[in-house]
Amino acid sequence: MDLGELASCLGSASCVVTQVSAGLTIGLLIFLVASGLTLIFGVLGLVNFAHGTLYMLGSYFALTAYGTTGSFLAAVGAGAFGVALVGLLMERFLLSRIYGTDVLMQLLVCYAIILILDDVVKIVWGGDFLKMDLPDAFRRPPVIIAGGIVPYYYVILFAITAAIAVILAWGMGRTRFGRTVRAAAVNPGMVGALGINTTAVFAAVFAIGSLLAGLAGALSAPIRSVVPGAGVSILIESFIVTVIGGMGSIWGALIASLLIGFTRSFGSIGFPLFTEGMMFLMMALVLLVKPSGLAGKPHA
Amino acid sequence: MRTALSWRGDVLVAALAFLALAVPAFLLGLPSVLDFVVRFAIFGLLAMSLNLLIGTTGLVSFGHAAFFGSGAYAFGLLMQSGGWSIPAAILAAMVMTALLALAIGALCVRLSEIYFAFLTLAFQMLIHSVVISWVSLTGGDQGLMGGIPKPPFLGIDLGNQGHLALFSLFCLLASVVALRQIVRSPFGAALRMLRDNPERAAFLGLSIFRYRLAAFVIAGTFAGLSGVLMSLYVSGAFPTFLYWTTSGEAIFMIMLGGITVFLGPLAGAAIFLVLNDRITNITEHHGLVMGTILLLLVLGLRKGLLDFVVDAWRERRERRA
Numbered sequence: 001m002d003l004g005e006l007a008s009c010l011g012s013a014s015c016v017v018t019q020v021s022a023g024l025t026i027g028l029l030i031f032l033v034a035s036g037l038t039l040i041f042g043v044l045g046l047v048n049f050a051h052g053t054l055y056m057l058g059s060y061f062a063l064t065a066y067g068t069t070g071s072f073l074a075a076v077g078a079g080a081f082g083v084a085l086v087g088l089l090m091e092r093f094l095l096s097r098i099y100g101t102d103v104l105m106q107l108l109v110c111y112a113i114i115l116i117l118d119d120v121v122k123i124v125w126g127g128d129f130l131k132m133d134l135p136d137a138f139r140r141p142p143v144i145i146a147g148g149i150v151p152y153y154y155v156i157l158f159a160i161t162a163a164i165a166v167i168l169a170w171g172m173g174r175t176r177f178g179r180t181v182r183a184a185a186v187n188p189g190m191v192g193a194l195g196i197n198t199t200a201v202f203a204a205v206f207a208i209g210s211l212l213a214g215l216a217g218a219l220s221a222p223i224r225s226v227v228p229g230a231g232v233s234i235l236i237e238s239f240i241v242t243v244i245g246g247m248g249s250i251w252g253a254l255i256a257s258l259l260i261g262f263t264r265s266f267g268s269i270g271f272p273l274f275t276e277g278m279m280f281l282m283m284a285l286v287l288l289v290k291p292s293g294l295a296g297k298p299h300a
Numbered sequence: 301m302r303t304a305l306s307w308r309g310d311v312l313v314a315a316l317a318f319l320a321l322a323v324p325a326f327l328l329g330l331p332s333v334l335d336f337v338v339r340f341a342i343f344g345l346l347a348m349s350l351n352l353l354i355g356t357t358g359l360v361s362f363g364h365a366a367f368f369g370s371g372a373y374a375f376g377l378l379m380q381s382g383g384w385s386i387p388a389a390i391l392a393a394m395v396m397t398a399l400l401a402l403a404i405g406a407l408c409v410r411l412s413e414i415y416f417a418f419l420t421l422a423f424q425m426l427i428h429s430v431v432i433s434w435v436s437l438t439g440g441d442q443g444l445m446g447g448i449p450k451p452p453f454l455g456i457d458l459g460n461q462g463h464l465a466l467f468s469l470f471c472l473l474a475s476v477v478a479l480r481q482i483v484r485s486p487f488g489a490a491l492r493m494l495r496d497n498p499e500r501a502a503f504l505g506l507s508i509f510r511y512r513l514a515a516f517v518i519a520g521t522f523a524g525l526s527g528v529l530m531s532l533y534v535s536g537a538f539p540t541f542l543y544w545t546t547s548g549e550a551i552f553m554i555m556l557g558g559i560t561v562f563l564g565p566l567a568g569a570a571i572f573l574v575l576n577d578r579i580t581n582i583t584e585h586h587g588l589v590m591g592t593i594l595l596l597l598v599l600g601l602r603k604g605l606l607d608f609v610v611d612a613w614r615e616r617r618e619r620r621a
Contacts (some may be wrong), residue, residue: 047417049362049421101602102360103414104354104360105598107360107362108551108552108598109595109598111552111591113595115587115588115591115594116591122585123588233425236421236425273433276426287410287419291411
């Protein structure tokens with residue numbers, strides 16, 4: 001624990017810039033995963049315990065696509081759309097059979113999926129730590145803002161994730177599909193009675209949620225090591241985000257993701273051993289004071 | 301009077317079960333059989349304790365291994381510190397696990413359903429990461445090394461495999477009798493009402509929070525005991541004990557055996573261990589096979605094996621009547 005160092009960092013502009021950029025990047029990556037989790041929960045009433053595994057799969061798809069084509073765009077596309085396809089198959093063949101059943105069933109099916117996918121990944125890619133090389137186009141000198149060093153890739157990441165967040169907010173809030181999805185979350189029976197194919201809406205929402213997880217996995221492949229079972233820690237982080245922000249709320253998820261991102265980036269200076277504990281402490285506080293989360297509606 | 305009789309009946313059945321399991325195991329005298337008995341006792345107790353939450357109270361915990369692992373670490377650390385007799389250390393480890401369950405439960409049981417499952421998972425991972433990073437106390441990644449001293453007490457030497465098998469079996473059966481008493485008591489009936497109709501229970505003046513918390517602490521304490529047995533068995537304590545996969549395995553066992561049948565988790569634990577050993581012998585792709593079996597079971601039967609058998613038997617009897 002070194003709070004003096006944290007205070008001196010907060011006193012210098014360069015250190016604040018570096019840590020804020022790191023916090024934003026971490027936070028927005030978590031947001032991509034958490035927004036998918038919260039979207040799926042809000043509409044399908046299902047907590048996808050295998051969401052972190054989809055994130056991991058996104059990293060592996062990106063790794064292979066980058067290895068064969070050498071294109072960063074192809075890598076991100078393979079991660080996002082490959083995982084969306086996996087998610088779609090998962091929803092159609094497995095999860096759609098257990099809608100409306102109890103939590104135990106959801107948990108067991110997701111647990112089985114995690115077991116299977118972790119093993120499939122081990123068979124295809126092996127059990128060792130892998131890392132995706134940073135594309136040459138991004139190997140540029142870091143951007144310097146007010147004396148603070150911001151890696152060039154972080155700037156790219158920030159641009160992509162911020163764009164996705166805006167698209168997501170616009171898509172959910174302003175488009176016909178977004179309104180249908182929000183209506184299906186409240187009253188799927190009514191939406192179905194109005195002639196809308198709710199089965200297709202559910203499948204689409206699950207695919208979009210999976211796509212976001214796969215995208216986050218692909219984007220993080222160059223900066224985080226890729227290993228089977230890597231999904232659990234991001235799953236827990238996204239869950240903490242959804243609890244703090246409120247299950248089902250995209251805006252809550254955004255605020256909470258940034259909160260977690262900053263806790264991690266500044267915490268690594270001030271209290272490196274306690275950053276994880278700090279996240280849990282925030283979650284516990286929210287649960288005690290406002291159990292529905294910062295932006296969530298009250299739940300049973 | 302009736303409860304007293306059923307209490308004696310349970311003890312009698314447990315004593316008979318003890319003889320029925322212990323005598324053949326000893327007549328065979330095979331180390332592999334004794335080994336299986338110990339593992340059966342450990343995981344059977346873990347699954348039985350978890351089912352007090354899942355089956356009886358309707359709280360699906362995905363973090364039960366937190367208490368399993370804590371029991372193992374607490375016991376291991378106490379024994380390594382010296383000066384503790386085994387029974388005293390077991391009791392102390394169970395008390396510590398109970399306190400931990402009280403703290404975690406006080407936060408988790410406020411929320412029901414999916415939130416509860418996720419929250420227990422999250423706290424388990426927190427404890428896991430604390431154990432991993434607190435290297436000076438727990439040995440971190442490596443686990444609690446150096447072996448656990450097992451001074452004999454009352455003529456029982458737990459360093460001896462046979463003694464350990466008998467002792468584990470005794471702990472299992474004593475706990476099963478205690479759990480059965482709890483499930484059949486008015487307290488147990490209240491837990492079932494909380495599971496089936498929490499609003500009604502609240503209208504009748506039951507404190508949902510207190511009853512759920514009590515169930516959580518009891519389940520955690522028994523999980524702690526099974527963790528103690530585990531640390532005696534492997535003579536150490538390892539971070540995998542507290543990892544989420546251990547919780548997943550415990551739920552898997554319950555699902556294999558049955559949720560509605562009291563002894564279902566015991567059957568599930570036995571099936572799981574046999575399956576596990578077989579699959580490990582045949583293939584290294586253990587998760588792939590176990591995951592597929594679980595999927596078939598959950599999507600096909602939609603209940604545990606014993607649940608299925610009992611339901612089929614009831615249906616048949618009703619059709620005859």
